[in-house]
Amino acid sequence: MKIIQYLINGISIGSVYAIIALGYTMVYGIAKMLNFAHGDIIMVGAYISFCVTNYLGLPVVVSILAAMAVCTALGMLIEALAYKPLRGTPSLAVLITAIGVSYFLQNAAQLIWSSSPKNYTSVVTFQPLRLAGGQLVITGEVIVTIIASIVIMVGLTWFTGKTRTGKAMRAVSEDREAAELMGISVNKTISTTFAIGSALAAIAGVLLCSTVPTLQPTTGSMPGIRAFTAAVLGGIGSIPGAMLGGILLGVIETFSKAYLSPQFSDAIVFGVLIVILLVKPAGLLGKQVQEKV
Amino acid sequence: MLKVENIDVYYGAIHAVKNVSFEVGDGEIVALIGANGAGKSTILKTVSGLMHPRTGTITFCGQNITHTEAYKLLRTGLAHVPEGRRIFLQMSVQENLEMGAYINKSVSQEDLEMVFNYFPRLKERRKQVAGTLSGGEQQMLAMSRALMSHPKLMMLDEPSMGLAPIIVDQVFGIIKELHKSGTTILLVEQNARKALQIADRAYVLETGSITLTGTGVELAKSDEVRKAYLGG
Numbered sequence: 001m002k003i004i005q006y007l008i009n010g011i012s013i014g015s016v017y018a019i020i021a022l023g024y025t026m027v028y029g030i031a032k033m034l035n036f037a038h039g040d041i042i043m044v045g046a047y048i049s050f051c052v053t054n055y056l057g058l059p060v061v062v063s064i065l066a067a068m069a070v071c072t073a074l075g076m077l078i079e080a081l082a083y084k085p086l087r088g089t090p091s092l093a094v095l096i097t098a099i100g101v102s103y104f105l106q107n108a109a110q111l112i113w114s115s116s117p118k119n120y121t122s123v124v125t126f127q128p129l130r131l132a133g134g135q136l137v138i139t140g141e142v143i144v145t146i147i148a149s150i151v152i153m154v155g156l157t158w159f160t161g162k163t164r165t166g167k168a169m170r171a172v173s174e175d176r177e178a179a180e181l182m183g184i185s186v187n188k189t190i191s192t193t194f195a196i197g198s199a200l201a202a203i204a205g206v207l208l209c210s211t212v213p214t215l216q217p218t219t220g221s222m223p224g225i226r227a228f229t230a231a232v233l234g235g236i237g238s239i240p241g242a243m244l245g246g247i248l249l250g251v252i253e254t255f256s257k258a259y260l261s262p263q264f265s266d267a268i269v270f271g272v273l274i275v276i277l278l279v280k281p282a283g284l285l286g287k288q289v290q291e292k293v
Numbered sequence: 294m295l296k297v298e299n300i301d302v303y304y305g306a307i308h309a310v311k312n313v314s315f316e317v318g319d320g321e322i323v324a325l326i327g328a329n330g331a332g333k334s335t336i337l338k339t340v341s342g343l344m345h346p347r348t349g350t351i352t353f354c355g356q357n358i359t360h361t362e363a364y365k366l367l368r369t370g371l372a373h374v375p376e377g378r379r380i381f382l383q384m385s386v387q388e389n390l391e392m393g394a395y396i397n398k399s400v401s402q403e404d405l406e407m408v409f410n411y412f413p414r415l416k417e418r419r420k421q422v423a424g425t426l427s428g429g430e431q432q433m434l435a436m437s438r439a440l441m442s443h444p445k446l447m448m449l450d451e452p453s454m455g456l457a458p459i460i461v462d463q464v465f466g467i468i469k470e471l472h473k474s475g476t477t478i479l480l481v482e483q484n485a486r487k488a489l490q491i492a493d494r495a496y497v498l499e500t501g502s503i504t505l506t507g508t509g510v511e512l513a514k515s516d517e518v519r520k521a522y523l524g525g
Contacts, residue, residue, distance in 0.1 A: 164391075164398070171381050171392050177343055178379040183367035183396040183442070287383075 014250020015149035020227030021242035023197030029237035039224015040105035045202030075198025235286025300349030327498035372444035382424035393441030429460035485522035
């Protein structure tokens with residue numbers, strides 16, 4: 001029974017990684033950059049939702065919506081101020097800038113909210129499900145997280161596959177110049193991508209802190225790196241890949257904590273990444289596109 | 294319709310297009326011919342806003358478009374079928390056509406029928422991923438995609454590149470048809486013989502400068518052109 005419990009918990013934390021990884025993967029796929037500040041947007045989202053509930057006393061739903069709104073604006077602002085001026089420069093410059101933005105957000109959070117951890121109250125209020133005579137406990141957070149991640153993945157797949165804006169995103173991802181020639185504004189498309197990715201990061205922040213209630217300025221950094229790993233593992237640029245990679249990573253992490261060593265769980269997780277990339281460099285569901293000349 | 298005056302275009306320090314001027318009148322087929330690296334594609338990219346000239350002006354339908362961003366130009370009626378086709382290989386044929394009609398918000402059935410009329414093969418393959426099409430079909434898709442926006446001027450960059458002679462004939466046949474139905478054409482070609490056959494006027498480009506100009510027939514007869522581009 002224990003093993004099923006670990007599996008469920010692993011899928012749950014993995015679903016949070018998956019939601020973060022979806023943001024990473026979309027931004028990478030379309031803007032062709034690794035936004036290392038993505039993890040810190042999660043932290044900002046969690047703080048906003050924390051403040052709205054604890055200081056303003058507003059309902060949970062409002063706090064989530066506020067977090068999404070602030071993160072969307074923040075994501076677009078960061079893109080416009082820090083990344084857009086660097087478009088067309090070597091990717092290393094953008095990468096270093098993203099790392100800089102990440103530290104900037106962490107330090108800003110430290111100034112605003114101090115470095116002492118806040119105790120985040122879970123947004124999920126309903127009672128855990130007890131199965132198999134109480135041996136198997138499925139918390140409300142687990143259920144909400146898993147459902148949220150599935151809804152988001154299905155929603156994004158529909159959005160990129162069926163809507164005009166979503167298709168324009170795929171066009172920009174494949175060939176920027178050709179997309180421009182179709183009348184698609186690459187700048188607006190990239191900005192929209194950042195908006196969507198950051199709104200997802202806000203949701204991830206709320207879900208993450210509902211599961212692990214310690215909220216501090218560095219809260220987003222490790223989950224951010226794990227989610228990045230998940231996106232690469234699943235095949236960066238691929239939506240189902242991010243989902244699969246996230247869940248796989250969550251399960252591996254939970255199992256290695258439970259059965260091998262809590263201290264070395266990260267080493268094991270990244271070890272798995274290295275092995276998978278050695279065998280399949282494009283990631284599990286990554287496409288290796290062959291061009292016709 | 295299109296007037297390019299004294300443009301100079303640079304790739305970093307490389308002076309790729311030197312003081313080039315040319316014109317495309319309403320309803321004409323104009324060809325730019327020249328060897329590889331002469332600056333033909335650079336000129337088209339500059340007209341369509343993917344690059345910008347350091348000096349000179351470009352006017353389209355009376356509007357100064359010298360520094361207009363590429364994505365705004367399709368709305369003015371200027372379409373560019375780029376070198377190497379540049380279709381969206383991972384999207385379906387239908388989706389590629391939808392992207393061609395992106396500025397119209399939605400795709401009209403009539404427009405789809407219009408391009409399928411020109412290129413019946415694409416109708417059979419509309420659900421297929423564009424990357425699985427043959428080279429000729431990809432060229433046809435690239436042209437169809439540009440047609441979806443009903444351009445006034447269509448710029449075609451090396452439409453014959455990498456295609457079998459029989460397909461090249463088909464492609465040029467369709468260019469003629471498009472021209473008959475009222476589209477002005479600016480054609481860039483290495484296949485000078487083919488280009489001069491259908492062009493009203495042509496410009497010969499050598500290392501970034503225009504060296505000769507005349508009607509298609511005149512240039513096809515000129516000794517210089519025959520030696521350099523038509524194999525004697």
